[in-house]
Amino acid sequence: MEVKIRFVERGLIVRAADKDYAIDGVEGYRCDAHVITHAHSDHLPRSLCGAPISSQETADLAALRGLKYEPKGTCEVELLDSGHILGSRAVLINGEVLYTGDFSLRDRAFLKAFRPPRAKLLIMEATYGRKEYVFESFRSLYARILNDVAKALSAGKAVVAIGYPLGKAQLLEHLLKEFGVVVHKGLEGYREVYKRAGVKLANGAKVIKGLNEVESGELAIIPSYVKNESLLAAKRAGCWIAEFTGWASAPWYKANTIADAAYPLSDHADFNELIELVRRVEPKKVFVVHGFAEDFAKTLRGEGYDAVALKGGQDILANVI
Secondary structure, eight states: OEEEEEEETEEEEEEETTEEEEEEEOOSOOOSEEEOOOOOGGGOOSSOSSEEEOOHHHHHHHHHTTOOOOOOOOTTEEEEEOSSSTTOEEEEETTTEEEOOSOOSSOBTTBOOOOOOOOSEEEEEOTTOSTTOOOOOHHHHHHHHHHHHHHHHHTTOOEEEEEOTTTHHHHHHHHHGGGTEEEEGGGHHHHHHHHHTTOOOOTTOEEESSGGGOOTTOEEEEETTSOHHHHHHHHHTTOEEEEEOGGGGSTTTGGGOOSSEEEOOOSSOOHHHHHHHHHHHOOSEEEEESSSHHHHHHHHHHTTOOEEEOOTTOEEEEEOO
16 A cells, blocks of 8 residues: 655645545645544644544544534544543554554553554654653652652642643642642633543632632642743742653753752653554554654664654655555
């Protein structure tokens, strides 16, 4: 089977078996189907290019971000839980072409690890595709977070936990729900979708509009778009501020954050997981997109894989035999 791939800004177009599949942030094309892997804004188009394919959770979350559709299925496309956020899916086309989207091979609370199938052609993300990005185990990290948060609260401080609004904030709320959590108003819609999906969040959590409403002894879940001026004011007021991002695994990060602590709690695969994914899939050809794509493709070639980093606007032909 001949496969044609076009990397288009925030998405891909994959042509296989005479059908065109738009994936994620593709706009302005006509395709047979449009697959949305998950509802992060950098993966969502403003409008669809074909019949929509996604999980129901992704459709519900996408609606909160302005993209409304009813997901449909097709026998040529199999959706696989990618372990990234609620509803995230990898895509297997015709049983031979695997697009990972954003993924994680680690179980994290209610999020289950991606279990990739074998495929002849692999298209994968490489957000953390350099060797310096290796995360400690989730169990170890979670124990450290619980200990530090409990210590700050017992000292009478207010704790401000910062993560991106969709995915990270809800994971933090689930993990820290026993601490008397309060949540930012901007998280309400996402919380409702998570609760409908059966995810246990804080019961009766107080909703706040700003950090000035956080009181001593409270733990506030705050979206990462809150401005630094507000965080600095909260820090001056005695709040203990913690950030949660995979970038915190790099030595340079601590010197560039105003937070008191930064934890590498990530919804992406680290470098070792990226390598492990390729070993499990056993592809004949690998295309790498996003993040450190060039670096990771070079690493894979050093491991003996036929790997290429895709560039924007590039058309690639590959034979899947």
